[in-house]
Amino acid sequence: MPTEEELEGGFNLGEWEILPGHGELRRGDEVKRPEPKQLAVLMALAKRDTNLVTKQELIDEVWDGRPTADEPITRCVSQLRGHLDDRQTPHLLIETLQRRGYRLKQSVELHNPPEPEKSPASTDERGPSQRLWKIVAAILAIGFVGIIVYGRIVDPHVPAPPERSIGVLPFENLSGQQADEYMVDGFKVALVQALHGMEDYNVRNVRQDYTEEPEEIARQLGVAKILMGSLQRDGNLLRFSYEISAGGQVAFTDNVDGDADDLFALQQELSRAVIGDLGDKFLPDLIKSHRPDSAAYDSYMRGIVALDHRGDTGNLENAIELFENAIRLDEEYGPSYLGLATVYALLPNYRGAPPEEMDRLALETIEKGMAVDPTIDDAAGAIYGYVYHKRKRWEESETAFLLAVNADVVDPNAFNWYSRMLASVGRLDASLAQSLAGLEIEPSSTYLNSRVAMSYAWVGQDEKSLEYYERAKTLGWSGSINALAYAFILIQTGQIEKAENLALGTVQAMGALTDWVGPVFAAFADSSKSAEGLDALNAVSAVEPIYPVIELTVRAMLGDLDGAMRIAEMLEEPGELFQMDMLFIPELKELRRHPDFMPLMDRLGITRYWHAKGCAWDGDRVSCQSN
Numbered sequence: 001m002p003t004e005e006e007l008e009g010g011f012n013l014g015e016w017e018i019l020p021g022h023g024e025l026r027r028g029d030e031v032k033r034p035e036p037k038q039l040a041v042l043m044a045l046a047k048r049d050t051n052l053v054t055k056q057e058l059i060d061e062v063w064d065g066r067p068t069a070d071e072p073i074t075r076c077v078s079q080l081r082g083h084l085d086d087r088q089t090p091h092l093l094i095e096t097l098q099r100r101g102y103r104l105k106q107s108v109e110l111h112n113p114p115e116p117e118k119s120p121a122s123t124d125e126r127g128p129s130q131r132l133w134k135i136v137a138a139i140l141a142i143g144f145v146g147i148i149v150y151g152r153i154v155d156p157h158v159p160a161p162p163e164r165s166i167g168v169l170p171f172e173n174l175s176g177q178q179a180d181e182y183m184v185d186g187f188k189v190a191l192v193q194a195l196h197g198m199e200d201y202n203v204r205n206v207r208q209d210y211t212e213e214p215e216e217i218a219r220q221l222g223v224a225k226i227l228m229g230s231l232q233r234d235g236n237l238l239r240f241s242y243e244i245s246a247g248g249q250v251a252f253t254d255n256v257d258g259d260a261d262d263l264f265a266l267q268q269e270l271s272r273a274v275i276g277d278l279g280d281k282f283l284p285d286l287i288k289s290h291r292p293d294s295a296a297y298d299s300y301m302r303g304i305v306a307l308d309h310r311g312d313t314g315n316l317e318n319a320i321e322l323f324e325n326a327i328r329l330d331e332e333y334g335p336s337y338l339g340l341a342t343v344y345a346l347l348p349n350y351r352g353a354p355p356e357e358m359d360r361l362a363l364e365t366i367e368k369g370m371a372v373d374p375t376i377d378d379a380a381g382a383i384y385g386y387v388y389h390k391r392k393r394w395e396e397s398e399t400a401f402l403l404a405v406n407a408d409v410v411d412p413n414a415f416n417w418y419s420r421m422l423a424s425v426g427r428l429d430a431s432l433a434q435s436l437a438g439l440e441i442e443p444s445s446t447y448l449n450s451r452v453a454m455s456y457a458w459v460g461q462d463e464k465s466l467e468y469y470e471r472a473k474t475l476g477w478s479g480s481i482n483a484l485a486y487a488f489i490l491i492q493t494g495q496i497e498k499a500e501n502l503a504l505g506t507v508q509a510m511g512a513l514t515d516w517v518g519p520v521f522a523a524f525a526d527s528s529k530s531a532e533g534l535d536a537l538n539a540v541s542a543v544e545p546i547y548p549v550i551e552l553t554v555r556a557m558l559g560d561l562d563g564a565m566r567i568a569e570m571l572e573e574p575g576e577l578f579q580m581d582m583l584f585i586p587e588l589k590e591l592r593r594h595p596d597f598m599p600l601m602d603r604l605g606i607t608r609y610w611h612a613k614g615c616a617w618d619g620d621r622v623s624c625q626s627n
Contacts, residue, residue, distance in 0.1 A: 001049045002110055010111035011046060013104065014093055016084060018042065025083055032083040037062055041076055045094065046108045054101040054211070074174050077102060096174075096230070096241075100213070165202035165223040166244070166278070167443075168192055170209060172230035184231050185308065186301030187240060187267055191229075194271035196441070197408050198278070205412070207444030208475060215248035221443060225251065227274065236260045240270050244277055252277040264297040296330035299323075303339050310343075311446075311476075316350055319343050334376040337369025341383045342413070348575070355575035359387045378407035382414035389421040390576040394609035397421050405437070412442040416451050424580035425606050426622040427615070428458045431581075446475040450485075457489045458585045465489050484550060492587070496525045510547070516540045520554055530558045549578035556591045565594050572603055584621065592620055 002011070010019050017026040023039060025032040034042070040062045044053050055073055059065060063072075077094060086093040095105045168191065173184045188205075195203040202223065210217045214226040229242040241255040256273055258266030292300070303322030306315045323340035326333065344362035347353035366383045369376055381403030388397035401421060404414035415438025423431035432455035439448045453468035469486045483506040490499035500521035507514050516536040523533030537554055540546060548567050556564035568591070570577050582588060591597065598617075601607045610617065615624035 001047060001051070002108060004043065004047060006110050006112065006114065007043060007046050007108070012109040012111070013046070013084075014106050016093075018046070018108075027085075034080060034083045037076055038080045038083065041073075041080055045102060045104050048103065049107055050104050052097055052101050052103050056211075058101065070172070078174075097243075100211075161218070161222050161224045162202055163224050164198075164200055165204070166195065166225040166227055167204040167206050167218060167221040167223040168195070168227045169206050169217070169229075171228075174230045175233040177233065180231065180233055182302045182305045183238070183263065185305040186263075187231060187270065188229070189304050189308065190267045190301070191271055191274060194275065195278075196410055198275060201278075203441065205442040205444070207442070207446075213248065214245035218245070225278075233260070238263075238266060240266065242270070242274060244274070262294050263301060264292055264294060292326075292333040293330040296326045296333055296336070299326040299329065300333065300336050300339065303336070307339055307343060310346065310350065316343055316347065332372045334369045334373025337365050337373075338376050338379060338383070341365040341369070341380075342411075345383055345386050355390060359390060363387055378403045379411065379414075380404075381407070382411060382417060385414070385421065386417045389417070389424065391574075392605050394421070394425055394605060395612055405434070410441065412438040412445060412448060414438075415441070416448055419451055419455060420579060420581070423455070423458060423584070425609055426584040427624055428455070428581075428584055428621075430624070431455050432459055444475060446472050449475060453489070454485050454581065457485070457492065458581055460586050462489060462493050466493065484547075488553065491524055496521055499524075512546070513540045513544055516546070516554075520558070523558055533558050534560055534563075547578070549582055552578070553582055553588070556588045559590075561591055561594050564588075564591050565596050565600075569596070569600060571600070589620055 007018075008020050010017070010021070012018065015027055018024075019026065020039065020043060023033055023036070025034065041058060044058055044061045055070065058073055062076075077096075081087055081091065081094055084093050091105065093105055095103050097103060168188065171184045171188045173180055192203060192205045195201060204221050204223055206221065210220075212220070214228070218224065218226050225244055225246045227242060227244050229240060232239045232241070236259055237257060238260050239255050239257050242253070243250055244252040254273055254277070256266060256269045258269060299322050303319045303326060306319035306322060309315050310319070320340065320343050323336050323343065326336040327340070330336070341362045344358045344365060347358045348355040362383055366376075366380045370380055381400040385397045385400035385404060388394075388400060398418075398421065401414065401418035404410070405418055407414075415434050419431045419435040419438070422428075422434060432452070435448060435451040435455045439445065439452055442448055449468050449472040453465045453472060456462075456465035456468060466489060469489060473486075483502055487499040487503040487506070490496075490502065500517060503521070504514055504517045507517060516533075516539070519529070519536035520533040523529040534555070537546070537551070537558075541551065548570060552564050552567040555561075555567065568583060571580060583591070598607070601617075607617070609615075610622055610624070613624055615622050
């Protein structure tokens with residue numbers, strides 16, 4: 001590759017003559033004078049010739065290592081392409097390698113190439129032994145590379161990923177406009193839904209950014225292919241570009257153009273193109289029996305993005321407005337009803353809304369959607385399953401969830417909700433299996449990683465649990481339930497001080513009294529202090545209610561089984577007062593031996609569910625044939 005000194009002497013790139021010393025680009029009589037940063041980017045690309053220049057390398061060399069967002073880099077490259085008359089796609093001179101960086105598509109030709117090194121005339125006079133050693137060394141080198149490659153392919157401990165599998169990475173917003181972010185996210189959601197419609201195709205929806213090469217990303221995700229994409233706006237014209245890599249090589253690259261006033265048509269065209277490249281015919285994704293109004297679809301996409309980021313302040317409320325607006329604009333577009341019903345179902349957990357009222361709204365909304373668009377019937381099972389779960393109609397809940405997780409287009413949240421339902425009736429192994437199935441589809445989901453972490457904890461696999469909690473934290477987990485469950489796992493693994501600090505911060509964030517935290521955790525560390533821990537808990541609970549699942553767990557672990565049972569019996573009230581997983585975890589074994597435990601299971605309808613599913617209670621845990 002050329003050095004910076006060699007490039008300073010001038011070089012050609014395609015039909016352009018580059019004169020760095022003069023700061024000029026020349027093509028015949030045409031002369032362009034780019035800004036210094038634009039020329040510096042070109043020099044960084046030229047030094048690598050046709051090899052990748054990562055964004056971080058550009059930041060280090062052009063922006064002096066100062067923290068820099070993607071937008072200034074993207075704009076600088078776009079302006080440089082303008083100077084080089086390289087705006088058409090595919091680009092002839094500067095190629096974007098999605099999520100990684102850029103590279104020149106043509107080699108540079110130096111004006112003053114270095115003199116080639118002359119080989120000594122006596123090279124072959126060193127005798128046959130020296131030549132033989134070179135041959136042997138070459139054979140050994142080839143053999144070593146062969147062993148590496150062979151090991152990567154056939155190593156029985158690293159099974160090859162299924163051929164029909166793909167990881168879809170986050171898309172880039174090349175326009176740099178924050179207002180276009182909803183389209184970038186929305187297009188990815190719609191494309192992933194369409195890919196899920198392909199028969200026997202394993203699709204992994206990835207939310208986190210990667211800096212590695214596609215081959216390494218594919219290895220980490222356990223897939224055969226990686227898809228990266230970007231969206232660029234030029235006035236009202238949108239261009240979506242994508243690249244599919246397989247085996248470390250670019251297998252397909254293409255772009256589709258469309259009007260910003262018809263996002264649905266552009267999304268359809270993108271799905272057709274990608275699915276065609278993957279070797280299948282186009283399959284309609286969710287709700288294709290009706291072409292939606294363009295403005296309604298725009299509002300729907302914005303609602304989906306708000307729902308997807310429901311942990312952020314105000315997003316659930318914003319999602320309601322957007323879905324309701326989409327329904328007003330187009331009453332026949334089913335997904336809008338599905339999105340709105342999902343928000344209603346979540347509001348009790350996220351905003352403390354009245355459960356019965358929200359359940360009623362969720363069911364009324366989804367029934368209206370199914371009436372106008374029957375193609376959402378199976379996907380609607382997630383709403384019915386979730387509501388029936390809270391109403392303790394266990395068999396109906398499971399039947400509905402089975403429809404949802406086997407629908408043509410699956411929302412990974414259906415697996416999360418189904419996992420919770422199974423854990424609520426004591427089927428902890430089956431619950432873990434469903435949470436892992438959801439994570440297969442969306443490996444970067446914060447809530448699914450948290451759910452998997454809890455599921456591993458409840459079956460006693462503490463190391464696995466901590467691993468997935470760390471993943472969830474990296475992905476930006478939030479919420480008191482996640483934090484308190486994590487604190488519980490830290491207790492299980494003997495990290496009492498760390499667990500106490502986490503619990504203290506979480507309870508403070510909830511605006512609740514914290515006087516019980518120190519004495520209770522001291523009791524966890526030293527069982528002789530259990531009485532002091534219970535006294536502190538009783539003192540606080542006499543002043544204000546303590547979150548039920550916390551009080552249940554603490555009382556049971558400190559030996560107050562009657563007090564814990566009184567909390568458990570609150571589950572007979574309407575709605576889901578707290579997640580019932582805790583009743584069946586290993587640490588609450590003594591609570592399950594309480595004489596009132598099985599009568600409570602009868603009143604909650606859980607024993608009836610066990611009998612219907614062929615499950616048996618062995619005095620401590622439930623086992624089912626389908627587990």
